[in-house]
Amino acid sequence: MSSPSIVLNVNGIEVIYNHVILVLKGVSLVVPEGGIVALLGGNGAGKTTTLRAVSNLLAGERGAVTKGSIELRGERIEALSPSELVKRGLIQVMEGRHCFAHLTIEDNLMTGAYTRTDGKAAIAETLEKVYAYFPRLKTRRTSQAAYTSGGEQQMCAIGRALMANPTMVLLDEPSMGLAPQIVEEVFEIVKDLNTKERVTFLLAEQNTNMALRYADYGYILENGRIVMDGEARSLRENEDVKEFYLGVGGADRKSFRDVKSYKRRKRWLA
Amino acid sequence: QANEQFIPVLSYRTGAYAPNGTPWANGYVDYLKLVNARGGINGVKISFEECETGYDTARSVECYERLKGKNGGASLVQPLSTGATFAITEKAPVDKIPVVTVGYGRSESADGTVFKWNFPIAGTYWVAADAIIQAVAKKEGGLDKLKGKKIALIYHDSPYGKEPIPLLQERAKMHGFDLQLLPVTAPGVEQKATWLQVRQARPDYVLLWGWGVMNSTALKEAQATGFAREKMYGVWWAGAEPDVKDVGDGAKGYNAVTMQHGAEPQSKLVKDVVSMLHDKNQGTGPKEEVGQVLYMRGAMSAMLGVEGIRSAQERFGKGKVMTGEQVRWGLENLNLTQAKLDGLGFAGVMRPISTSCTDHMGAAWARIHTWDGKAWKFTSDWLQADEQIIKPLVKSTAAKYAAEKKLTARTPADCQS
Amino acid sequence: MFYRENGQFKTSYRADQQVFPILQDRVAIGLLLIFAFAVVPFLASDYLMRAILIPFVIISLAALGVNVLVGYCGQISLGSGAFMAVGAYGAYNFFVRFPGLPLIPALILGGLCATLFGILFGLPSLRVKGLYLAVATLAAQFFSDWMFLRIKWFTLDTPSGSVSVSNLQVFGWPIESAASKYLFCLAMLVVIAVLTKNLVRGAIGREWMAIRDMDVAAAVIGIRPMYAKLSAFAVSSFIIGVAGALWAFVYLGAWEPAAFSVDQSFRLLFMVIIGGLGSITGAFFGAAFITVLPIVLNQVLPVIAGWFGAQISTVGIAHAELMIFGGLIVWFLIVEPHGLAKLWSTGKQKLRLWPFPH
Amino acid sequence: MAFFLETLFGGLMVGMLYSLVALGFVLIFKASGVFNFAQGAMVLFAALAMARFAEWIPMWTGIESRWFANGAAFVVAGLVMFAVAWLIERLVLRHLVNQEGATLLMATLGIAYFLDGAGQTLFGSNIYKIDIGMPKDPIFLLDKVFEGGILINKEDLYAAAIAAALVALLSLFFQKTGTGRALRAVADDHQAAQSIGIPLTRIWVIVWCVAGVVALVAGMIWGSKLGVQFSLTTVALRALPVVILGGLTSVPGAIIGGLIIGVGEKLSEVYLGPYVGGGIEIWFAYVLALVFLLFRPQGLFGEKIIDRV
Amino acid sequence: MSSNRKVGEVILDVQNISLSFGGVKALTDISFDVREHEVRAIIGPNGAGKSSMLNCINGVYWPQQGSITFRGKTFKHMNSRQVAEMGVARTFQNLALFKGMSVLDNIMTGRNLRMKSNLFQQAIRWGAAEREETKHREFVEQIIDFLEIQAHRKTPVGQLPYGLQKRVDLGRALAMEPQVLLLDEPMAGMNVEEKQDMSRFILDVNDEFGSTIVLIEHDMGVVMDISDRVVVLDYGKKIGDGTPDEVRSNENVIRAYLGVEH
Numbered sequence A: 001m002s003s004p005s006i007v008l009n010v011n012g013i014e015v016i017y018n019h020v021i022l023v024l025k026g027v028s029l030v031v032p033e034g035g036i037v038a039l040l041g042g043n044g045a046g047k048t049t050t051l052r053a054v055s056n057l058l059a060g061e062r063g064a065v066t067k068g069s070i071e072l073r074g075e076r077i078e079a080l081s082p083s084e085l086v087k088r089g090l091i092q093v094m095e096g097r098h099c100f101a102h103l104t105i106e107d108n109l110m111t112g113a114y115t116r117t118d119g120k121a122a123i124a125e126t127l128e129k130v131y132a133y134f135p136r137l138k139t140r141r142t143s144q145a146a147y148t149s150g151g152e153q154q155m156c157a158i159g160r161a162l163m164a165n166p167t168m169v170l171l172d173e174p175s176m177g178l179a180p181q182i183v184e185e186v187f188e189i190v191k192d193l194n195t196k197e198r199v200t201f202l203l204a205e206q207n208t209n210m211a212l213r214y215a216d217y218g219y220i221l222e223n224g225r226i227v228m229d230g231e232a233r234s235l236r237e238n239e240d241v242k243e244f245y246l247g248v249g250g251a252d253r254k255s256f257r258d259v260k261s262y263k264r265r266k267r268w269l270a
Numbered sequence B: 001q002a003n004e005q006f007i008p009v010l011s012y013r014t015g016a017y018a019p020n021g022t023p024w025a026n027g028y029v030d031y032l033k034l035v036n037a038r039g040g041i042n043g044v045k046i047s048f049e050e051c052e053t054g055y056d057t058a059r060s061v062e063c064y065e066r067l068k069g070k071n072g073g074a075s076l077v078q079p080l081s082t083g084a085t086f087a088i089t090e091k092a093p094v095d096k097i098p099v100v101t102v103g104y105g106r107s108e109s110a111d112g113t114v115f116k117w118n119f120p121i122a123g124t125y126w127v128a129a130d131a132i133i134q135a136v137a138k139k140e141g142g143l144d145k146l147k148g149k150k151i152a153l154i155y156h157d158s159p160y161g162k163e164p165i166p167l168l169q170e171r172a173k174m175h176g177f178d179l180q181l182l183p184v185t186a187p188g189v190e191q192k193a194t195w196l197q198v199r200q201a202r203p204d205y206v207l208l209w210g211w212g213v214m215n216s217t218a219l220k221e222a223q224a225t226g227f228a229r230e231k232m233y234g235v236w237w238a239g240a241e242p243d244v245k246d247v248g249d250g251a252k253g254y255n256a257v258t259m260q261h262g263a264e265p266q267s268k269l270v271k272d273v274v275s276m277l278h279d280k281n282q283g284t285g286p287k288e289e290v291g292q293v294l295y296m297r298g299a300m301s302a303m304l305g306v307e308g309i310r311s312a313q314e315r316f317g318k319g320k321v322m323t324g325e326q327v328r329w330g331l332e333n334l335n336l337t338q339a340k341l342d343g344l345g346f347a348g349v350m351r352p353i354s355t356s357c358t359d360h361m362g363a364a365w366a367r368i369h370t371w372d373g374k375a376w377k378f379t380s381d382w383l384q385a386d387e388q389i390i391k392p393l394v395k396s397t398a399a400k401y402a403a404e405k406k407l408t409a410r411t412p413a414d415c416q417s
Numbered sequence C: 001m002f003y004r005e006n007g008q009f010k011t012s013y014r015a016d017q018q019v020f021p022i023l024q025d026r027v028a029i030g031l032l033l034i035f036a037f038a039v040v041p042f043l044a045s046d047y048l049m050r051a052i053l054i055p056f057v058i059i060s061l062a063a064l065g066v067n068v069l070v071g072y073c074g075q076i077s078l079g080s081g082a083f084m085a086v087g088a089y090g091a092y093n094f095f096v097r098f099p100g101l102p103l104i105p106a107l108i109l110g111g112l113c114a115t116l117f118g119i120l121f122g123l124p125s126l127r128v129k130g131l132y133l134a135v136a137t138l139a140a141q142f143f144s145d146w147m148f149l150r151i152k153w154f155t156l157d158t159p160s161g162s163v164s165v166s167n168l169q170v171f172g173w174p175i176e177s178a179a180s181k182y183l184f185c186l187a188m189l190v191v192i193a194v195l196t197k198n199l200v201r202g203a204i205g206r207e208w209m210a211i212r213d214m215d216v217a218a219a220v221i222g223i224r225p226m227y228a229k230l231s232a233f234a235v236s237s238f239i240i241g242v243a244g245a246l247w248a249f250v251y252l253g254a255w256e257p258a259a260f261s262v263d264q265s266f267r268l269l270f271m272v273i274i275g276g277l278g279s280i281t282g283a284f285f286g287a288a289f290i291t292v293l294p295i296v297l298n299q300v301l302p303v304i305a306g307w308f309g310a311q312i313s314t315v316g317i318a319h320a321e322l323m324i325f326g327g328l329i330v331w332f333l334i335v336e337p338h339g340l341a342k343l344w345s346t347g348k349q350k351l352r353l354w355p356f357p358h
Numbered sequence D: 001m002a003f004f005l006e007t008l009f010g011g012l013m014v015g016m017l018y019s020l021v022a023l024g025f026v027l028i029f030k031a032s033g034v035f036n037f038a039q040g041a042m043v044l045f046a047a048l049a050m051a052r053f054a055e056w057i058p059m060w061t062g063i064e065s066r067w068f069a070n071g072a073a074f075v076v077a078g079l080v081m082f083a084v085a086w087l088i089e090r091l092v093l094r095h096l097v098n099q100e101g102a103t104l105l106m107a108t109l110g111i112a113y114f115l116d117g118a119g120q121t122l123f124g125s126n127i128y129k130i131d132i133g134m135p136k137d138p139i140f141l142l143d144k145v146f147e148g149g150i151l152i153n154k155e156d157l158y159a160a161a162i163a164a165a166l167v168a169l170l171s172l173f174f175q176k177t178g179t180g181r182a183l184r185a186v187a188d189d190h191q192a193a194q195s196i197g198i199p200l201t202r203i204w205v206i207v208w209c210v211a212g213v214v215a216l217v218a219g220m221i222w223g224s225k226l227g228v229q230f231s232l233t234t235v236a237l238r239a240l241p242v243v244i245l246g247g248l249t250s251v252p253g254a255i256i257g258g259l260i261i262g263v264g265e266k267l268s269e270v271y272l273g274p275y276v277g278g279g280i281e282i283w284f285a286y287v288l289a290l291v292f293l294l295f296r297p298q299g300l301f302g303e304k305i306i307d308r309v
Numbered sequence E: 001m002s003s004n005r006k007v008g009e010v011i012l013d014v015q016n017i018s019l020s021f022g023g024v025k026a027l028t029d030i031s032f033d034v035r036e037h038e039v040r041a042i043i044g045p046n047g048a049g050k051s052s053m054l055n056c057i058n059g060v061y062w063p064q065q066g067s068i069t070f071r072g073k074t075f076k077h078m079n080s081r082q083v084a085e086m087g088v089a090r091t092f093q094n095l096a097l098f099k100g101m102s103v104l105d106n107i108m109t110g111r112n113l114r115m116k117s118n119l120f121q122q123a124i125r126w127g128a129a130e131r132e133e134t135k136h137r138e139f140v141e142q143i144i145d146f147l148e149i150q151a152h153r154k155t156p157v158g159q160l161p162y163g164l165q166k167r168v169d170l171g172r173a174l175a176m177e178p179q180v181l182l183l184d185e186p187m188a189g190m191n192v193e194e195k196q197d198m199s200r201f202i203l204d205v206n207d208e209f210g211s212t213i214v215l216i217e218h219d220m221g222v223v224m225d226i227s228d229r230v231v232v233l234d235y236g237k238k239i240g241d242g243t244p245d246e247v248r249s250n251e252n253v254i255r256a257y258l259g260v261e262h
């Protein structure tokens, strides 16, 4: 059904938490091979839930996909365990860092290579690459993850995922808690991996500005439904998106100090 | 249902004490079946129901409550654990159900004027302790030879284990021996410290007041520290097959007091059970174990209860179902003569027993048997606990209980009822 | 369809702060109470009351106490048996040493003894956390086992260390019959449960939960960990102590330290976990599950086996009971890891949406 | 002096035996952050299997050699423990990924009940014997120096040696293999571990298998000491202060903790006990552990408890 | 800058703070002050020591050197409870909410410091205790309204999406009616619109409650727009301090943190 160039095909999925809380109400999206797709939306829109559904991490949250299908390169993956997905090259960077608190930064990174079978040397090479991306991690390599700063943990979480040499990465709010320079770098890394190693990305981001700068395609999720999608370029030009997600409503950028009244986000009907 | 006498069976076949509880329960149940096979008590069949207590007091109380009113009401109850005995003792007078504790429970309940509903028939822990001291004295060549000797009591740290202490202290005072108390925390799986202390103090004798795994562990530790098993004397709950079985040769020479009976594979009773039940596939438990020490204790306990009912029938009407109150009278006026015992198949197993209003125990005899590596063998004559010592102790302790509970002792008139 | 809060608007915060904000719930609870107080004593058999309801009520009370400490304050305790024992022996000493002391003050004094003991063994909680704290409470457990066996003074020099009470009465009303015992325990339970509920939904309850969920953050908003933890230990051990005294006085009548063994402590902990940590109803569900279910299984299994024409021995039943019980624990956890109380509320939530799935 | 040494030595030996049980707790805690309440039940289950197969195998095969019977029984019991581990993962743990410690603890309790029932149903509830030829009689050392010599129990000595070997082996396994790191990751955060591809299910089966084998060794040694019967489960309670003192996550900690607790409880019972009426060793062990905890809340070798905002 | 806000005297003065963990020097000789009613931002690259600075003020970490002066009183280090009593509240970078409690209860904990009824009164919950509870509830409801989380009042916070959790965290701090409010990356994980809302909240708190605000934030747009003065940390050292404009043009700051000019 899916054409070969499509890596991930999410088809009308519905997710229920705890048997009663319906969160996703039929979300469909498609990620092409070698693409960078952004998933945008406000707090509680269901971005994290979508990513969890794809990487099959819902069970631990007592959630379940009750309708729809998810395909990775044409193969149904709802029944595959996360580790099998990692073996197929799909890895997720979880929201909220989730570093292994008792392990050192380096051990954290090394756990990322658990599924790899291509030998110590190759792993060491990737480790060096990650350190090159995030020099800060190198200086903190021997400290326990729990005792590093928030941003350092975020870098560690991203680095750990890269250690698996993935072909497709789900990034959940990678920029959270990172200094602007590092945010820039993270997106550069994404671009870099994407162009050089043809790694595919699906990223859920609040930093819409950045996300749309780097992504090829975007989906906007509100209240568990996709309300808009399109080429990143065209979304950037869209008036609504500009106003609600980019903060450049109408004319120029407004100072945060001058936004006088609380705005209500326009609710799309889907 | 109409013409059946109901006896609840509180037993434990699971949990930590299952190895000991199971043979007892087998004997108990088999005897009840045997009575029925022999035609019941003057034609009254016995119905019974087993309830698993796991040797847990709360569970025992639940079983007691569950069964006490069933099938026309329980005739009597045998709680089979010291903790449960304490709790049920408080309830039985209200429910009017006699509590029969053959060889356990509270020693002072032998005083029937205070403990109207309790029947520690055939022996209490004080009898056991006294008999052991006498046996030890005999070995030494007389009670006066005990002077200056050292005797250690290794006991299960619970009311059960502490029961013999007052008597032993009394004896120690009288004969001038030294009594060393060594508690072992239940269930008694780890006794290294205790036995190190034994090794240090080098007592002349060790008395073992254990239950379950504590007994075999004690014997193994004795072996490991080189304490002579011949100088160890156990209470009757520490002198059955499960206590020595997996120690094997290591327990050779170990002595234990018996509650009259020992292992009696040759007795008529056993033969009857085998031929009337086990050979017809109606027996309880493995056939090989019929006649072992705890099995016999179960059978004997059942027999005493049944005979209480029989004796009640003699007064209140043969062939009728007795109420708890009537059974109580029967237990209080039990008179098991040698002839009766012979008829029941207990010839040679035990001595005659007769109870009265003041004496709910009925007999204070015991023997010593010794493990020879394969089986328990009697190694002493009959020993009678010294009434001069036990009586006053029972009286004073029971009086204290009565005072606490604001009970007045029963009058002679009450004894007639 | 019928179970909705729709249309039930709260016009004051006070109304919103009620224990049961939904009308149907209030009615149901009212009916339940009437049933428990006025109907059960007439309907229930002597066995049901003495062997199931009374222990269930008392153990629920103890579980409530454990839940305050473990469920609300997050301090794992395996010393509940010890607190029960201290309550029981404490009340016993007051009751027997001061002739004429009425029952209820004796029980309360017993509870206060447990409070002191609880605070003493709660002190390590200021430094030691989680499973490591379990060791401190186990120390309390084994120490109390030992203390009541060894220190004769507590048992009024009874040689065996086993004690008993009798002639219980409240305001001249003898607590002898099954119904009177049941009603007395139930009344104690209801009063204490209401007081506890008030505590846990008030400021102190929030302090306990804050300490449980994140103690550093709690400290930052001005909650004193010491006060919160020790007050939880105090309240919890008071309740457990009273329950212990009831267990000894009303249920057992005569007891030895083994009645409050470490097994009891474990059982109480299991109750609050399976029932639902941090939930008052959870304590009841848990107590029912752990104390009543095995008894029920024990009686039901032979019947079920009978249907299939099989006869199981008592041993067989006992073992099957263990296996089924263990299996049920696991099964319920898989269905709802947060305990039976959560399962209950999820059920209610579904009912609220019924007949729609979401 | 001789007596003191004897007590000391006795304590050390008992301590090693405690360590053996403690080890089982540590393994599973390390791998999943679960306090395995079923450890005692596993020890009993394994010991029952071993004891009964040692009885049955000669019956089935007709070969009477004790070595063969015990060896074969050990292997079969080991396989039984593997099966148990596999089932536990399949039926229980798999469904409880990412749940809190209390929930998992409770699940292990359910497992404990189940194993207690199943073990006794399958293998019986009597006392059984494991006779692996442990010498039972005492030997006396240094009887030239001290009067009466110092009593040493050979059985204990062998058992301690086995315990030490097992611990060394396991330490090596955890230190040197990548699995060790993965285990610790799993214990920290199930979900994150899953998300980076650590196969929780496989890891858990492995660890429970190892724990099963440790339980088997513990059951074999304790069973040969005490006889195989239900009370074996209570040994777990004596091993608890050991685990906690050593630190819940430390394999060597289990050993050091065992030695400290063993020595501490024996010395206290022998030298302090008589003044207060005896029977103090069990609570003394817990109090001792508690005192250490007051100085090191995470146990001697446990990982530091992280609390950070 | 709105006209009705007047920046007052120095309320909090941090002098020569040094803090290290083992070999890691989280803070080296940091000094800065905060004036009453101002919005003071702390910025710097990841791991610069910003959060650690707040932890020192808060009494979570005890610095090895230096002192902190709050309203004229000087402390070597602070004790969390004291700090809270003096009116300093705080939000956390890694959400430190009470996960098992509802939104309402979480925010109510912020009022605990002001609740006076004792254990017995609370158990009976009659009269004074009840009135007190209701009074504080009213206040908390205002905060809930203010933060627009009415719909989630009774939801356990663990189930809320990240952004709302951040709001609850702020709500809890606000419930303390703090004189000084320390905010650690309150806007991480929000989109522009939400950030605008949050900025508004912060400014409103600043205006209406008159709270002084110390803010850590990585979004330069926000920092530059709403703060009065900015401290810049890098590798535990202070490399800049001044108004947004001054900081923006500071060479060191650009090199270490901003990269390009914003």
Ligand SMILES: Nc1ncnc2c1ncn2[C@@H]1O[C@H](COP(=O)(O)OP(=O)(O)OP(=O)(O)O)[C@@H](O)[C@H]1O
Residues within 6 Å of the ligand: A017, A018, A021, A023, A041, A042, A043, A044, A045, A046, A047, A048, A049, A050, A061, A062, A095, A206, E158, E159, E160, E161, E162, E163, E164, E189
């Ligand atoms: N474990 C859970 N149990 C119940 N409800 C949940 C759970 N996790 C998320 N939800 C609900 O699902 C909805 C979507 O949440 P989700 O975390 O997917 O949002 P999000 O788009 O990632 O938001 P954010 O940008 O804040 O991270 C929210 O309303 C939330 O309350």
Ligand SMILES: Nc1ncnc2c1ncn2[C@@H]1O[C@H](COP(=O)(O)OP(=O)(O)OP(=O)(O)O)[C@@H](O)[C@H]1O
Residues within 6 Å of the ligand: A140, A143, A147, A148, A149, A150, A151, A152, A177, A179, D308, E021, E024, E025, E026, E044, E045, E046, E047, E048, E049, E050, E051, E052, E053, E093
């Ligand atoms: N408790 C601790 N133990 C050891 N090191 C610590 C501890 N707390 C902080 N650090 C270290 O101190 C440095 C400063 O950390 P801090 O959390 O203050 O950084 P930050 O400026 O808030 O960074 P971010 O923007 O990433 O949150 C970091 O390198 C961190 O690893």
Ligand SMILES: [Mg+2]
Residues within 6 Å of the ligand: A047, A048, A049, A095, E161, E162
């Ligand atoms: Mg999200």
Ligand SMILES: [Mg+2]
Residues within 6 Å of the ligand: A149, A150, A151, E050, E051, E052, E093, E184
């Ligand atoms: Mg920070």
